[in-house]
Amino acid sequence: MDSPYRRELEVALRVVEQAARLSQAVLPDTDKGAVEKENNLGPVTIGDFAIQALLTSSLHSAFPDDLFVGEEDASALRSDPVLCERVWTTLQRTVGTSSSGCVLPASPSDMCDSIDRCQNAPGTDRVWVFDPIDGTKTFLRREMYAINVALLVDGQQTISVVACPLLSPDPVEDDQNEKDAVITNDSIDPTGRGSLLFAVKGHGAYVRPLFEGKGLGVAVDAAPRRLSPATASQPLRPVTCFFLQESALDDVHRGVAEQLGVAFPGSDLLGWVPRWASLAMGRANTTVWVYRRRDRHAKIWDHAGAMLLFAETGGIVTDVDGKPIDLLAGRILNKNFGFVAAPTAESHATVLKAVHDVLRAQGKLDLLGDN
Known part of the structure; x- marks a missing residue:
């Protein structure tokens, strides 16, 4: 994709791929270290914490002048050394930095600081926005969830990278039964490939397999498919x-x-x-x-x-x-x-x-x- 944001897209894709590997490594665990947020805002898991730390540390290393906005803060980790150590260990055992281009925090304290770097409010200039795991309740049930990364420039959506590790990347053919297109929380890709979607403003949206198959190997060589625009003749499907x-x-x-x-x-x-x-x-x-x-x-x-x-x-x-x-x-x-x-x-x-x-x-x- 030829755009002024090619490097930003390439870095974000690499980091989100590794974040997806991390999430899939945590997914089978019965105990995902879930704690309830204040004000009844739902649960947060070791996966949420570890992914936000990974995203922030890696993208801050690549783009040190940018700001970051993320859903989580590290207060629960700072008050619970056992939970903090679980998140730190998860990062160390699941993310390979030598070939991925990722940058891990230097220590558990640095990990907490990386998570808290995301407590900004969005504004003008360049701001990265993260949802480390969207659908944490379904993630706990091993059902549909996503990792969301956006770059905003002067408040405008400029880059999108979204990983849906359980969603099939395959297109729905025009002659398929409409019922076959319906996605529910338990619609799990039987091939284990998942979907990596990305877009740059003005350059279209694309999808490709996220993994090579039922392992955690990243499908880095998979060719992306441009997502087709809808037409007025298509019936509405909510x-x-x-x-x-x-x-x-x-x-x-x-x-x-x-x-x-x-x-x-x-x-x-x-x-x-x-x-x-x-x-x-x-x-x-x-x-x-x-x-x-x-x-x-x-x-x-x-x-x-x-x-x-x-x-x-x-x-x-x-x-x-x-x-x-x-x-x-x-x-x-x-x-x-x-x-x-x-x-x-x-x-x-x-x-x-x-x-x-x-x-x-x-x-x-x-x-x-x-x-």
Whole structure:
């Protein structure tokens, strides 16, 4: 790919490949060292900590003037020496630096400092954004998860690298039954290859196998496949997450699906990054997410970069108000409310109208903002 960001893409691909190896090494463990975050924000595992340390240490070594934003902090490791040692040992035994181009932290203390280097807020200039494991709850169940890395330049998605170690990289053929395209949390690639997706703004989105097969050998020589743009003639196929009542409104999502005449819940995936990957790969082509309250907002690491994959296939992404997603808002995307994504401008307008119609019909006028 010939772009001004070729080196950044090459470095990010190498590091994410190794991060995926690390995640697969941890995946079979019954005890993944999971601890609950404060404020009921879900679990974090030794895989999350180790991958964020690996990503930050390696990319900081390559691009020392860049800033970093990541989901995790090292407070649990600093207060629990046993957990810290488990994360440190995991890094040492699973990541080979001689051929991978990765740079490991120099010590457990340096590892914690690397994790905490990601506590910035996004701003102008160059900022890397990480979600070390998106879908930690499903990762604990050995189900679908993803690793998300994005480079933002002046708040614009510029590079996306996403690893989905359990998702098949194979295309869905046009004559395949639509049901075969549906991805769920337990859709595990039987070949063990997984998917590595990447994009540079203005240069398209691509996918290739992540591993050579049912081992952890990285498929570095696999040829990437450019992801095809959606067309207006394709029927809408949703991806969502059903029955997350503490977060979003299933009855609204169901109502939108009924108005559009599409399956519900369609592809059912917990993690947002696998949802964006499935949209880019054509395994689904539309998503709607309406939070329960206007003061609920998305987190940048669940979306930055991963959205670029879909955008580079021609997909349109806005919030429920029809506004572009503002990635300069901060770690929490408080300038936007929810998401509406569809494959073309025409289909996006149709889906957005359905969302507004259903909110009005269900008496949820407080969620409509200024519409």
